[in-house]
Amino acid sequence: MLSRRLRQLAAAAAAAAVPVLAAAQATVEVPFFYPIAVGGPITKIIDGFAADFEKENPGVKLKPIYTGSYQDSIAKALTSVKSGDPPVTSILLSTDMYTLIDEDAIVPFDDLVKTPEDKAWLAGFYPGFMENSRTGGKTWGIPFQRSTVVLYWNKEMFKEAGLDPNRPPATWQEQLDYAQKLTRRDASGKVTQWGLQIPSSGFPYWLFQGLAIQNGVNLMNAAGTETYYDRPEVIGALQYWVDLARKHRVHPEGIVEWGTTPKDFFERKMAMMWTTTGNLTNVKNNAKFDFGVAMLPAGKQRGSPTGGGNFYIFKKSTPAQREAAFKFIKWVTQPARAAQWSIDTGYVAVSQAAYDTPAMKKYVSEFPAAAVARDQLPYAKAELSTHDNQRVTKALNDGLQAALTGTKTPEAAMRDAQREAERLLRAHRR
Amino acid sequence: MSASATVHEPRGAGRALESVAAWTLGVLWILPLAYAVWTAFHPAEFSTRFVPGAPLTLDNFVKAWNAAPFARYFVNTVVLVTTILAAQLVLVTLAAYAFARYRFPGDDVAFALVLVQLMIMPDVLIVENYRTMTVLGIKDTILSIGLPYMASAFGIFLLRQTFKTVPRELDEAARVEGCSSLQTLWKVYVPLAKPTYVAYALVSVSYHWNNFLWPLIITESVESRPVTVGLQVFASTDQGIDWSIITAATLLTTGPLLVAFLLFQRQFVQSFMRAGIK
Numbered sequence: 001m002l003s004r005r006l007r008q009l010a011a012a013a014a015a016a017a018v019p020v021l022a023a024a025q026a027t028v029e030v031p032f033f034y035p036i037a038v039g040g041p042i043t044k045i046i047d048g049f050a051a052d053f054e055k056e057n058p059g060v061k062l063k064p065i066y067t068g069s070y071q072d073s074i075a076k077a078l079t080s081v082k083s084g085d086p087p088v089t090s091i092l093l094s095t096d097m098y099t100l101i102d103e104d105a106i107v108p109f110d111d112l113v114k115t116p117e118d119k120a121w122l123a124g125f126y127p128g129f130m131e132n133s134r135t136g137g138k139t140w141g142i143p144f145q146r147s148t149v150v151l152y153w154n155k156e157m158f159k160e161a162g163l164d165p166n167r168p169p170a171t172w173q174e175q176l177d178y179a180q181k182l183t184r185r186d187a188s189g190k191v192t193q194w195g196l197q198i199p200s201s202g203f204p205y206w207l208f209q210g211l212a213i214q215n216g217v218n219l220m221n222a223a224g225t226e227t228y229y230d231r232p233e234v235i236g237a238l239q240y241w242v243d244l245a246r247k248h249r250v251h252p253e254g255i256v257e258w259g260t261t262p263k264d265f266f267e268r269k270m271a272m273m274w275t276t277t278g279n280l281t282n283v284k285n286n287a288k289f290d291f292g293v294a295m296l297p298a299g300k301q302r303g304s305p306t307g308g309g310n311f312y313i314f315k316k317s318t319p320a321q322r323e324a325a326f327k328f329i330k331w332v333t334q335p336a337r338a339a340q341w342s343i344d345t346g347y348v349a350v351s352q353a354a355y356d357t358p359a360m361k362k363y364v365s366e367f368p369a370a371a372v373a374r375d376q377l378p379y380a381k382a383e384l385s386t387h388d389n390q391r392v393t394k395a396l397n398d399g400l401q402a403a404l405t406g407t408k409t410p411e412a413a414m415r416d417a418q419r420e421a422e423r424l425l426r427a428h429r430r
Numbered sequence: 431m432s433a434s435a436t437v438h439e440p441r442g443a444g445r446a447l448e449s450v451a452a453w454t455l456g457v458l459w460i461l462p463l464a465y466a467v468w469t470a471f472h473p474a475e476f477s478t479r480f481v482p483g484a485p486l487t488l489d490n491f492v493k494a495w496n497a498a499p500f501a502r503y504f505v506n507t508v509v510l511v512t513t514i515l516a517a518q519l520v521l522v523t524l525a526a527y528a529f530a531r532y533r534f535p536g537d538d539v540a541f542a543l544v545l546v547q548l549m550i551m552p553d554v555l556i557v558e559n560y561r562t563m564t565v566l567g568i569k570d571t572i573l574s575i576g577l578p579y580m581a582s583a584f585g586i587f588l589l590r591q592t593f594k595t596v597p598r599e600l601d602e603a604a605r606v607e608g609c610s611s612l613q614t615l616w617k618v619y620v621p622l623a624k625p626t627y628v629a630y631a632l633v634s635v636s637y638h639w640n641n642f643l644w645p646l647i648i649t650e651s652v653e654s655r656p657v658t659v660g661l662q663v664f665a666s667t668d669q670g671i672d673w674s675i676i677t678a679a680t681l682l683t684t685g686p687l688l689v690a691f692l693l694f695q696r697q698f699v700q701s702f703m704r705a706g707i708k
Contacts, residue, residue: 031650065650068662076647083561085569263477263673 028324029061033090035073035309036066045344049337053328060324070309074099077314081105086314089325094132094310095385095393097140098224102387106312108138112326121330124351128306131382135224141310142329143350145341147278148304148373148380149210151297155290157182157193157271168294169272172214172240175297179250182271194270195250198241199258204400205384205393206305207274210296211237213303213381219396224386225429229396230418237299238410242403254405262286276307277373280346284367293369295376302379308347339363348373386421387428395420470678477673490678494664497675499652500682503660510572510645510656511638515631517580522630525581526589527615531601541590547583556647563648570650579638585630592626593619625704632691632698639687657683 032050036042043066050062067073070093080086081103092100100106113122125133125143133141155165161181169175179195186192198207205219212219215237220227228234244251258275265273266286274296283291296304311329313322331337335353339360342349349355355364355374364371386392399417402408408416469477470491476484494500528534529541555578563574596619604614620627642658649655661683664676691698 068646068659072643072646072662075643079557079560079647082557083564085560085564260673267475 027059027061028318028320029063030089030321030324030328031063031065031087032325032328033067033073033077033087033092034064035068035070035091042345045341049332053331056331057324057327060327062324062328078103078105081314081316084316086316088317088321089311089313089329091144091309091311094129094141094143094146094306094308095383095389097132097135097310097312098385098387099389100312101135101140105314106140107315107322108140109142109313109326110138112313112322113139118330121333124353125333126350126352126377128377128380128382129350131222132306132385133310135222141312142333144309144311144329144333145345145347146306146308146310146350147276147347148306148376149207149274149296150277150304150372150376151272151274151294152265152279152283153272153292153294154265154268154287155292157268161271165290166292168292169297171297172299175272176244176248176250179244179272180248183250191249191252193268194252196244196272196274197251197256197261197264197270198244198274199256199261200401200404201255201258203258203393203397204255204404205396206307208238208241208396208400209305209381209384210274210303211241211299213305213379214296214299214301215240216300218381219384220382220386222382224389225425227384227386227392227396227418227421227425229399229421230414235411235414238400238403238414240299242410245404246406255401265291277348278308278346280369282346284369293372295372295379302376304376304380305383306377306380307383343370348377386425388424392421392424395424466677466680469673470681472674474672474674490674491682494675494679494682497664497679498660500657500660500679502652503655503657504686506572506654507639507656507658510575511635513572514576514579514638515634517576518582518585518634519627519631521581522585522589523615523620525586526593527619529586529590530593544583544586548587552578553643556644559644560648569648570654572654574648575641575645575654575656576638578644582634585634588630589623589626592623596622625701628697628701629704632701636687 034046036046046064046066050064053062054060065087067076067090073090074092074096077086077090077092078099086105109122113119122139129143129146130139133139133143151168153168158165158178161178163178163181169178175196182193182195183191184193200207209219212234216233217228217231219229219234241251245253252270261273261275262279262282264270265283266288268289280293295302313325313329317325332341333350335351335357336359338349338351338354339357341347342354343359343363349360354360355371384393384396395417399408399413402416403410403413468480471486471488472484473487473489525544529537529544559578560569563569563577566574568574568577600618600622601614604618609617639656640658641656645656646659646662649659661679664672664679
């Protein structure tokens with residue numbers, strides 16, 4: 001507190017002494033919300049980014065503010081917007097885009113992208129990630145820490161079950177066959193090892209979206225005004241998931257906890273799991289057996305939703321602040337930096353150029369699993385995001401959990417979810 | 431009299447049932463804590479395997495402590511709860527005394543307004559409070575976390591009720607002895623309301639020790655954040671969840687409160703009985 005005040009005083013004194021020079025070098029302060037709590041390796045990386053950027057750009061004071069989980073961060077960001085004191089830039093979920101637009105909180109990047117160089121930079125991001133960053137012909141978010149869903153498998157268990165340990169299931173049918181071979185029961189019929197586990201707590205829609213895309217449709221339109229929860233393909237996808245548990249009994253019944261699924265995998269409670277690429281580093285460090293990472297198996301086609309966070313720039317900021325934030329966003333997504341970020345965290349690098357850097361090529365050759373998410377990207381679709389996103393998504397989550405716990409049939413659950421979504425979205429269609 | 435007393439004293443089957451119910455609730459309540467203790471003191475492999483001979487370790491505590499600047503967070507939390515409590519005790523005592531013993535124009539309306547405040551969840555006011563703190567220029571300070579809670583409606587109501595039970599004769603006797611209003615308050619009312627103060631202090635301290643959303647929203651730096659916000663570091667679901675470290679950190683942050691409760695348990699329970707808070 002004190003040192004900041006001293007610095008301000010010093011700046012004020014300098015400004016009084018040499019007004020012309022000071023005007024040219026006036027410090028632009030850029031508060032930056034980053035969704036993690038203080039501590040741990042990621043905070044250090046972000047602090048390092050801020051320090052390096054300030055060194056290269058004197059006159060900009062980038063101030064990272066660590067805001068907890070994604071949910072806490074959007075709550076804090078919206079509160080500060082409503083109180084008239086928002087940050088200049090923030091990383092928030094890519095799916096928060098419509099919410100932020102509806103609150104009139106952010107500005108599109110189109111006004112900041114001016115030079116051909118800027119345009120080339122913007123065109124460099126994977127199109128799969130841009131689906132959640134654009135709407136109505138404008139770009140509202142810049143991908144930074146993005147992920148997709150992939151399948152992890154335990155190679156030792158594959159060997160024990162007589163399967164080729166280096167060949168993951170490629171189709172729904174294979175996934176089911178493998179899971180049947182991999183499920184083990186003890187004498188009393190109690191399962192000691194599950195074939196497959198797809199988490200369904202917290203945000204089941206995200207993993208379910210993979211199934212739906214594989215079965216032929218995504219869950220919503222690009223304008224974020226319509227959902228397709230009750231399409232036959234969507235109901236079919238849910239039927240497949242429910243059958244894995246209730247008919248074939250190769251997947252635990254009821255709700256599977258997201259947070260502990262990797263742990264169950266380490267403890268050999270199941271042979272295959274679906275989870276985010278963001279868990280790659282965690283699995284690499286903690287699995288005490290040989291494991292593989294694969295694209296999700298194909299139904300009618302391959303597919304996965306994207307996930308994770310984008311950069312946004314807030315409306316209530318000065319032009320100088322916006323320029324400085326934009327400069328930082330360009331700086332931090334440069335190929336070399338994006339590659340290093342991906343290697344350090346396990347998030348998918350956001351552009352092809354990042355995968356073409358020497359550091360990334362070397363990493364991928366040593367750890368091929370790191371390239372799976374990239375190879376899956378051509379099949380990746382936008383994560384479920386609509387206007388009134390929280391409630392429209394909740395309607396689906398509730399329906400999914402009702403079907404998985406057996407209180408509703410998949411068909412009834414999806415019809416109810418669609419009806420609720422329709423009701424919420426009607427107002428946004430005008 | 432004695433007959434009605436024995437009716438409420440359960441016997442035989444009734445008594446057994448009551449014991450079973452009490453034990454069941456007690457065990458249910460202690461289970462998460464027991465799990466936390468088990469997991470925190472054992473290596474991660476044993477976090478869901480309960481083998482009696484599992485090796486003990488303090489590693490999880492070291493890792494949790496080093497994962498975030500917890501020492502600073504603890505200082506902040508202690509400063510926070512003591513400032514709030516100190517301010518609350520002063521404001522609440524004066525307000526309750528006025529409402530309990532003085533008639534002034536609009537006193538009923540004023541008291542009704544205080545009661546209305548009891549009905550409003552503080553979370554509803556987050557945006558407005560945030561704006562006020564920004565205008566005052568104290569955003570991101572420990573004072574800004576505490577300020578909205580200092581005039582506590584609950585405390586005023588509770589203490590007013592207690593002051594009302596103080597016999598008028600004591601008040602009058604003090605006046606005859608030459609006490610001023612504030613002296614009467616200090617020498618007669620405050621000592622008699624001690625159990626209420628203890629009970630209220632416990633509620634206030636534990637509430638603010640555990641409060642999360644408001645501190646998260648109004649603070650931005652390590653210098654002002656309390657432990658609850660610090661605990662967030664372990665909630666990153668993208669990177670997987672490590673129960674051993676989470677439970678160790680939970681024990682660390684709740685530890686001081688638990689120890690204090692165990693030390694002063696008898697006083698607390700008695701105060702609650704007398705103050706009528708349950």
